[in-house]
Amino acid sequence: MSLNLLVGTTGLISMGQGLFFGLGAYVVALGTIRFNISYSSAVILAIAISLPLSILVALISLRAKHLFFGLLTMAIGQVAFVFVSRNYKLTGGDDGLVGVVLPSWLDNDNIQHYFAVLVLFIAGMALLRLLSSPLGSTLGAVRDNPDRVASLGGNPKLYEIAAMIVGGMLAAIFGTVWAATEGSVEPNLFSWVTSAMLLMMVALGGRSIFLGPLIGAVILEITRAYVQSQSANADLVVGIVVITCAVLYPEGIGPPIKKIFSQKISGSSSSAKVGDAG
Amino acid sequence: MKPVLQATGLVKSFGAFTAVSDVSFTVNSGEALAIIGPNGAGKSTLFDLLTGRKSPDRGEVMLFGESVGHLPPWDRVKRGLGRSFQVSSVFPTFSAKENVQIGLMLASGNSWNPLQRASTIQNDEADTLLEMVGLTTKKTVLASDLSYGDQRTLELAVALSTKPKLLLLDEPTAGMGREETNECLAMIRKIATSQNLPIVFVEHDMDVVFSFATRVIVLVAGKVLVDAAPEVVRKDERVKEAYFGEDI
Numbered sequence: 081m082s083l084n085l086l087v088g089t090t091g092l093i094s095m096g097q098g099l100f101f102g103l104g105a106y107v108v109a110l111g112t113i114r115f116n117i118s119y120s121s122a123v124i125l126a127i128a129i130s131l132p133l134s135i136l137v138a139l140i141s142l143r144a145k146h147l148f149f150g151l152l153t154m155a156i157g158q159v160a161f162v163f164v165s166r167n168y169k170l171t172g173g174d175d176g177l178v179g180v181v182l183p184s185w186l187d188n189d190n191i192q193h194y195f196a197v198l199v200l201f202i203a204g205m206a207l208l209r210l211l212s213s214p215l216g217s218t219l220g221a222v223r224d225n226p227d228r229v230a231s232l233g234g235n236p237k238l239y240e241i242a243a244m245i246v247g248g249m250l251a252a253i254f255g256t257v258w259a260a261t262e263g264s265v266e267p268n269l270f271s272w273v274t275s276a277m278l279l280m281m282v283a284l285g286g287r288s289i290f291l292g293p294l295i296g297a298v299i300l301e302i303t304r305a306y307v308q309s310q311s312a313n314a315d316l317v318v319g320i321v322v323i324t325c326a327v328l329y330p331e332g333i334g335p336p337i338k339k340i341f342s343q344k345i346s347g348s349s350s351s352a353k354v355g356d357a358g
Numbered sequence: 359m360k361p362v363l364q365a366t367g368l369v370k371s372f373g374a375f376t377a378v379s380d381v382s383f384t385v386n387s388g389e390a391l392a393i394i395g396p397n398g399a400g401k402s403t404l405f406d407l408l409t410g411r412k413s414p415d416r417g418e419v420m421l422f423g424e425s426v427g428h429l430p431p432w433d434r435v436k437r438g439l440g441r442s443f444q445v446s447s448v449f450p451t452f453s454a455k456e457n458v459q460i461g462l463m464l465a466s467g468n469s470w471n472p473l474q475r476a477s478t479i480q481n482d483e484a485d486t487l488l489e490m491v492g493l494t495t496k497k498t499v500l501a502s503d504l505s506y507g508d509q510r511t512l513e514l515a516v517a518l519s520t521k522p523k524l525l526l527l528d529e530p531t532a533g534m535g536r537e538e539t540n541e542c543l544a545m546i547r548k549i550a551t552s553q554n555l556p557i558v559f560v561e562h563d564m565d566v567v568f569s570f571a572t573r574v575i576v577l578v579a580g581k582v583l584v585d586a587a588p589e590v591v592r593k594d595e596r597v598k599e600a601y602f603g604e605d606i
Binding site: 207210212213214215216217218220221224225227228229230231232233234235239242349 | 400409430432433435436440441443447448449450451452459460461463464465468469470471472473474475476477479496516517519520
């Protein structure tokens, strides 16, 4: 969802969104395990750190465009990955950190899942509001035609930086929730593999619709969980599923699903109108 | 009275090729200045230097007496410079009205508002601009679904949304049929007259140039060949020669 603000809304194909997700998760893990701060304080700290970090990443990566922008974001994420995975004393290195300390009200599997859904819902509503605002429209305009935005008095780069800040902070928030629900963190959260998975979710679900990334995430995760329980070649099967979907639905699975729903809704409303007339 | 726009000694080279060479001219209030010339004469590069898309190697651009040569495009827009592009340049995934609203929001600073609904912002102003260019009935149509002529017209409305004090039009009638061209020209003339808006335009269609321009600059190989009234330019032997002997 945070990545789609960059990819779908603003047209920035970031390959390093895992950096912010990992940041959120690690700040919570480090804060609660190593520095004995509360979960809520760690969440606030993670959001606070994600702000300057996202500005820094934006200033570096937005010097390039298109593919090179993506590669720069990926490279920055890999720097964080290497830093975290080699710093055993602080971060636990490759082993990560286990035993995130949670407040008593959150120390329950069911509550954690409801909490995750609640955060997703609130973040989704906030994002939806942003997308329908003038700022959201302007981000779309930057994606469509940055030169035109510049010729109308807007600095496209500033809007792209704004999108990266919001996207980075959102990803950090989701990372803090991950740390709470998993109870542990590992350096792979920072790696390009995590970023690629997030990008795959967006591409699979469709970047042109709001719920696209969510649809992509559900399909990818359900497929993976099912195949892992049945076969040792889970990644191979997931790869085949992704390729098949990409061939059949190049714009993602979300748009055709939305079309079917729209047709059903318009069909039922027109039949209701006929019923009314009768 | 200060000129609206003053370009002095503009030079722009790309490697060994000099696209614009020591170009100087002024635009005064109420003028419709046409910039013409054969392909490769440097018209588009000159436009880019005026609007800030490219920086000159040498020379100065003054807007209402203020030096703007060092400013990026968006800062020149805030000082009253509006422009349209040679190739239709709208926001394809937005409706005609949303295109105009985006222009209005960018010009007014509302574009940073993250809370209000975009559809409620500057509604009346957007409707007025669409009515001015005759697109009221198509305001909900996606810009990418509009005909080419309508997209060019929409681009004009979007350019006007920044309330420019000087409008630069890059081939405003390119790709239009004769009827569409005449309608577009009549509309531009009406807007320019009603708002006392000076216009600088690049154009290949000589009928458009001589029916609309109050002054014509002929560029050849990046240099100003002639800067004079249309009737003078029409009779100038050097201009005819530049156009390979064609009557213009």
